[in-house]
Amino acid sequence: MEKTIRLPGNEERLYISPPLVISFDTQLISQVNFQLPRLENEREASHFNAAPRLALLDGDAMPIPVKLDILAITSTAKVVDYEIETERYNKSAKRASLPQFATMMADDSTLLSDVSELDTVPPQSQTLTEQRLKYWFRLADPQTRNHFLQWAEKQPPS
Template identity: 25%
Template sequence: MTRFTRIACLTIALLPLPALAEVQLTLGACVNVQAVQGSEQTASSGQRLTLADGTQQLVVECTTEVGREEIRETSDAFVIRFSAEDAELKLSAPAINTRNEMKSFNQQGNWQLIDGRGRAVAATADVLEKEGFQLVRDYPQELGAYNRSGAVAAVAVQAQNAGAELQMNPEGLLLDPQANVDQEMVSRMLRYWYLKADEQTREEWDSWVDSSNR
């Protein structure tokens, strides 16, 4: 190898490599991730996730000690959706020291997503409702049903049914009303929105169902 070749090789080796476009997400105190982009993936407070650029959807919880007894409690599971490219972000929850603060957090879902300069990044958060008592939750399956419901933090999904492709719009309605709809999916959507409704809306719904069965 000539002296010129050695110098050229050394120069190339010292050149900075182009950075890959990706999102680095650091988890703040109490934050735990249970699923990422529809797949089971766990991460705990202080850890960092590397995500591809684009729309992100995570299932997250906050586990912390509350009350004078310092009993560990975990918040509701939340679906968080945001979009980012080539960024360093941090996801945090507000300080939670009492059961009332935990209750308030579950109601408000006031998660905080900031970039490397401390600027807020737009994100949508929504409770991932669970049905009844569950010892173990299947978050990917629940997230799939959530996305099919067209809820506020859902991402677009496609499903095959009898050879026809179904597409959900932002309101959760099927674009092909003539297609044979998966009744299990319909059931999950109905349960989801019923749990989301206030008392007056539930009464109106119950009244409509009763009148329809007469």
């Protein structure tokens, strides 16, 4: 999660939360809404770092059960490969891990040719949010990608 928070003296800074892993079942759900906590200052950001929380709601504003955890990054590389880190997490049998998904990710990698746009390191100018969006877009099935693109085209320019 990225958000500008206020510091003492009317200063501001960009807060970036640790990467989170959220697992939930959408088999019977057509819409998922994220309900994020209030993060306005350093104290609230520190509390979120210590105990992240959020809620997912379906299209009828009913809660969706979630498993939430922090993705501990083990890489010391300048650019983090979230795909590898997520695969490692899913193999770890932690709270929000999905071991069957780790296997699927590994199998998918064997289908790629020797060189792919997925293998290139993203430029430093890309934001963490953009990297995450691209990562999850690549993992989505074609129907979900099309739904997302249709939604994105309807959004007003920022």
